[in-house]
Amino acid sequence: TMSIVIVGGHDRMHCKYKQICKKYGCKCKVFTQCPANFKNQIGCPDMLIVFTGTVAHKMVNVASVQAEKAGACIKHCHSSSGTALDDALKSYFDEKHKVS
Numbered sequence: 251t252m253s254i255v256i257v258g259g260h261d262r263m264h265c266k267y268k269q270i271c272k273k274y275g276c277k278c279k280v281f282t283q284c285p286a287n288f289k290n291q292i293g294c295p296d297m298l299i300v301f302t303g304t305v306a307h308k309m310v311n312v313a314s315v316q317a318e319k320a321g322a323c324i325k326h327c328h329s330s331s332g333t334a335l336d337d338a339l340k341s342y343f344d345e346k347h348k349v350s
Contacts, residue, residue, distance in 0.1 A: 254278040254339075255295040255322075257313045258305030259330040266332045274339050284309045294320035299338055301330040 254276050256267055261282045271278035276297075282304075285291060289312050298317035300310055317324050323342060327334040 252276045252296045253293070254297045254299060255292055255313065255317070256280045256299045256301070256335070257309055258282065258301030258303070259335075260304060263330065263332065267335055270332055270335050270339065274343065276339070281309065281313075288312055289316060292316040295322045296320075297323045297325065297342065299335060300324065300326045301334070302326050302328055304330045 252275070254271050256271075256278055259267060259280065259282050264280050264282065267280050268278055279291070279293070279295075281288065281291070284306060288309065292313060293316075295317060298313055300313065302310075314324060325338045325342065327338055
């Protein structure tokens with residue numbers, strides 16, 4: 251299973267984000283707020299999604315460093331909507347499954 255870390259976004263959308271990731275067969279962790287032990291909670295995701303409009307810079311920096319260490323793909327979404335997440339995942343999987 252692919253694992254995704256979502257940073258930023260809206261608290262009320264937490265379940266929606268999880269549902270969307272599940273639809274693509276992915277496990278996901280959602281961090282709308284910065285938890286105490288953030289760096290160690292990120293783990294080694296395959297993909298990091300950053301909702302740029304609703305996230306603290308410090309969180310983005312910490313998450314990006316961890317994601318780069320894990321060799322994850324990083325996607326930035328300006329909107330924190332479910333549609334934006336869906337589009338990001340869709341484009342990721344479309345790119346991955348293109349036969350060159």
